[in-house]
Amino acid sequence: MTMELITGAEILIRCLKEEGVEYLFGYPGGAVLHIYDAIYVQNDVKHVLVRHEQGAAHAADGYARASGKPGVVLVTSGPGVTNAVTGIATAYMDSVPMVIISGQVPTALIGNDAFQEVDAVGITRPCVKHNFLVKDINKLAETIKQAFYIATTGRPGPVLIDVPKDVTIAKAEFHYPKKVKLRSYNPTVKGHAGQIRKAVDLILSAKRPIIYTGGGVILSDGSPELVELTQLLGYPITNTLMGLGAYPATDKQFVGMLGMHGTYESNLAMHHCDVLIAIGARFDDRVTGKLEKFCPEARIVHVDIDPSSISKNVRVDIPIVGSVPNVLRTMINVIRDEKLKPDAEALARWWRQIDEWRAVKSLSYRASDTVIKPQFVVQKLYEVTGGKAIITSDVGQHQMWAAQYYHFDQPRQWINSGGLGTMGFGLPAAMGAKLAFPDRDVACITGDGSIQMMLQELSTMKQYQTPVKIVNLNNGYLGMVRQWQEFFYQKRYCMTYFEALPDFVKLAEAYGHTGMQIEKPGDVEGALREAFAMKDRTVFLDFLTDQSENVFPMIPSGGSQNEMLLAERDEMISTHDEGMVLL
Amino acid sequence: MNNNNRHMISILLENEAGALSRVANLFSARGYNIESLSVAPTDDETLSRLTLVTYGSEQIIEQIVKQLNKLVDVVKLIDLTETEAIERELMLVKTKATGEQRAEMKRLADIFGGHVLDVTDATYTIELTGAGKKLDNFLRAIEKDAILEVVRSGATGIALGQKALHA
Numbered sequence: 248m249t250m251e252l253i254t255g256a257e258i259l260i261r262c263l264k265e266e267g268v269e270y271l272f273g274y275p276g277g278a279v280l281h282i283y284d285a286i287y288v289q290n291d292v293k294h295v296l297v298r299h300e301q302g303a304a305h306a307a308d309g310y311a312r313a314s315g316k317p318g319v320v321l322v323t324s325g326p327g328v329t330n331a332v333t334g335i336a337t338a339y340m341d342s343v344p345m346v347i348i349s350g351q352v353p354t355a356l357i358g359n360d361a362f363q364e365v366d367a368v369g370i371t372r373p374c375v376k377h378n379f380l381v382k383d384i385n386k387l388a389e390t391i392k393q394a395f396y397i398a399t400t401g402r403p404g405p406v407l408i409d410v411p412k413d414v415t416i417a418k419a420e421f422h423y424p425k426k427v428k429l430r431s432y433n434p435t436v437k438g439h440a441g442q443i444r445k446a447v448d449l450i451l452s453a454k455r456p457i458i459y460t461g462g463g464v465i466l467s468d469g470s471p472e473l474v475e476l477t478q479l480l481g482y483p484i485t486n487t488l489m490g491l492g493a494y495p496a497t498d499k500q501f502v503g504m505l506g507m508h509g510t511y512e513s514n515l516a517m518h519h520c521d522v523l524i525a526i527g528a529r530f531d532d533r534v535t536g537k538l539e540k541f542c543p544e545a546r547i548v549h550v551d552i553d554p555s556s557i558s559k560n561v562r563v564d565i566p567i568v569g570s571v572p573n574v575l576r577t578m579i580n581v582i583r584d585e586k587l588k589p590d591a592e593a594l595a596r597w598w599r600q601i602d603e604w605r606a607v608k609s610l611s612y613r614a615s616d617t618v619i620k621p622q623f624v625v626q627k628l629y630e631v632t633g634g635k636a637i638i639t640s641d642v643g644q645h646q647m648w649a650a651q652y653y654h655f656d657q658p659r660q661w662i663n664s665g666g667l668g669t670m671g672f673g674l675p676a677a678m679g680a681k682l683a684f685p686d687r688d689v690a691c692i693t694g695d696g697s698i699q700m701m702l703q704e705l706s707t708m709k710q711y712q713t714p715v716k717i718v719n720l721n722n723g724y725l726g727m728v729r730q731w732q733e734f735f736y737q738k739r740y741c742m743t744y745f746e747a748l749p750d751f752v753k754l755a756e757a758y759g760h761t762g763m764q765i766e767k768p769g770d771v772e773g774a775l776r777e778a779f780a781m782k783d784r785t786v787f788l789d790f791l792t793d794q795s796e797n798v799f800p801m802i803p804s805g806g807s808q809n810e811m812l813l814a815e816r817d818e819m820i821s822t823h824d825e826g827m828v829l830l
Numbered sequence: 831m832n833n834n835n836r837h838m839i840s841i842l843l844e845n846e847a848g849a850l851s852r853v854a855n856l857f858s859a860r861g862y863n864i865e866s867l868s869v870a871p872t873d874d875e876t877l878s879r880l881t882l883v884t885y886g887s888e889q890i891i892e893q894i895v896k897q898l899n900k901l902v903d904v905v906k907l908i909d910l911t912e913t914e915a916i917e918r919e920l921m922l923v924k925t926k927a928t929g930e931q932r933a934e935m936k937r938l939a940d941i942f943g944g945h946v947l948d949v950t951d952a953t954y955t956i957e958l959t960g961a962g963k964k965l966d967n968f969l970r971a972i973e974k975d976a977i978l979e980v981v982r983s984g985a986t987g988i989a990l991g992q993k994a995l996h997a
Binding site for chain 2: 368369372373376377378380397429430431432553554555557558559562
């Protein structure tokens with residue numbers, strides 16, 4: 248008995264169905280016409296027609312970060328895929344599972360400089376976990392299976408499949424493999440028992456411990472194990488920008504975010520700790536500051552699924568390669584089974600020291616009755632949403648304020664471009680998150696610079712009815728760059744002031760949404776309440792905020808974690824030559 | 831610690847389009863040096879064997895090995911510097927061979943275990959194999975202006991003893 252022959256395009260869509268793909272974010276074009284024709288005749292995979300391919304990748308990314316499922320993107324050849332590259336690189340830097348299908352010119356034309364031809368595999372190679380060019384229809388289904396497997400396992404990441412048009416037209420039998428076996432790809436999930444045992448001994452011997460966790464905990468859904476272990480030990484915990492929400496920010500053991508704009512207590516606790524327990528974090532330069540002065544007295548345990556993250560920037564004493572929940576579960580079992588206890592006396596002393604640092608209140612800022620402080624908007628947003636909204640952000644000052652003042656208690660609640668720092672990410676990511684969770688409040692905290700980079704997606708949001716609230720902290724400046732110019736370039740504000748900005752209220756209305764402009768601090772809460780009461784509307788809240796506000800605390804690049812600038816003492820700032828280089 | 835030592839890394843790679851570029855790309859993207867690179871299919875047609883020579887501190891070499899292992903197309907690899915290994919490289923040298931130089935050149939080729947592959951009345955083309963150092967030494971031994979052209983294959987190698995690298 249022979250099976251029915253179906254086209255490559257149909258095979259592709261059948262594969263997506265097999266993978267349980269709910270949404271496909273894409274944009275049609277010549278090379279993918281056959282695929283779009285196959286989309287037309289089915290209802291299993293819903294297609295979201297974005298307005299720009301970068302928006303497709305960011306929306307798929309937001310969907311993936313919110314849901315934990317891979318985001319799927321479909322773009323045409325040439326400009327379709329080059330437009331998506333920024334979105335792919337964004338996902339790559341933050342290890343987000345994503346599968347991108349790009350159309351390609353027919354096999355016979357590859358290399359001929361054909362219309363809309365670009366070497367998609369070559370262009371994306373440095374910013375994908377892996378990529379494929381499928382030249383044989385008989386390998387299409389198998390390749391798609393492999394792509395999803397690679398994208399979602401180990402340290403996740405984007406995988407691109409480039410499909411020439413003739414492959415989508417050709418016919419073959421459809422067999423979807425049940426399992427994938429790749430001889431060259433076998434991520435280690437289970438941590439080495441001996442290493443875990445050694446780590447537990449070191450962790451329990453600590454006098455001044457701190458747990459430092461990153462995006463890996465969220466990506467691996469390791470939050471329950473992290474909370475259990477942290478509370479079992481009673482140790483202080485800090486999260487990176489990417490790791491916020493893995494441990495409840497409102498819990499007393501949480502000492503805030505660390506790094507360049509982290510809290511005073513988290514950075515000083517890092518600097519003075521004797522045992523550092525790093526989990527799913529990668530010792531990024533925004534966290535470590537000056538490497539030579541990073542955690543000078545610490546012995547370091549590092550749990551990560553990616554061996555290349557271990558000892559990359561900072562030498563580690565006890566490396567453990569494995570998935571976070573798996574390794575932490577084993578640690579918890581060892582501690583419980585053997586009834587091991589930390590040094591309670593030393594820990595009490597350490598907490599007293601941390602509480603002294605906490606008393607500095609490094610996140611305090613000068614409140615105002617006359618001008619809206621951006622921090623105040625985020626605080627009110629937190630109150631109005633009961634701390635339960637999914638928050639996406641763009642990149643800049645507003646991103647840091649969102650991270651500092653919205654206290655994330657749950658993983659996958661905070662979605663931002665931490666690694667690549669892509670302005671324009673927030674709006675399409677919010678749309679993706681809203682599609683994943685239609686019943687939850689989703690807000691995009693943005694600024695007047697970032698929001699203008701992906702504005703066209705307001706139109707997509709109208710078409711697909713994804714009501715998110717856009718919180719625009721509008722100071723007329725590219726605030727973060729302006730801040731650096733103020734500190735390190737003697738206030739020469741070169742190209743950071745927008746002399747012309749659109750009327751965001753009218754703009755929102757033009758796209759069919761609701762717009763509000765808020766100028767007075769007293770109106771902030773009311774406007775937010777009004778906006779969130781409109782459940783089925785996308786609302787653009789344009790907050791005119793203090794133009795000169797800076798993000799504090801701050802460790803200038805090149806400084807070490809005990810060299811922080813606090814808000815009230817900003818006159819102490821001196822030019823840091825190394826900081827200028829590292830920016 | 832920061833001594834830049836020479837390392838020879840031997841890789842079993844999926845014999846697929848683009849696999850070599852992934853390796854080369856990794857080195858350029860991360861700022862590592864490649865001194866030489868040689869690659870060819872193996873007895874198993876699905877696999878290529880790639881040997882590269884690089885310089886770096888212990889930490890950089892560790893990163894190179896980890897990053898290479900992370901590439902999906904890399905099946906297995908071994909840092910041959912970490913084990914006892916044989917290193918071989920093929921070199922073809924076209925030299926001037928006139929007058930007194932002619933006999934001298936033949937004599938040097940013999941000493942280094944080389945063969946003269948092609949002879950004209952003014953030149954020799956000499957084939958030489960050995961570890962990179964030996965080839966360097968040969969080039970140093972002959973007069974600099976006698977060298978007309980040098981072609982080197984890049985180093986390749988294999989571990990001594992029973993240890994074998996296979997998929």
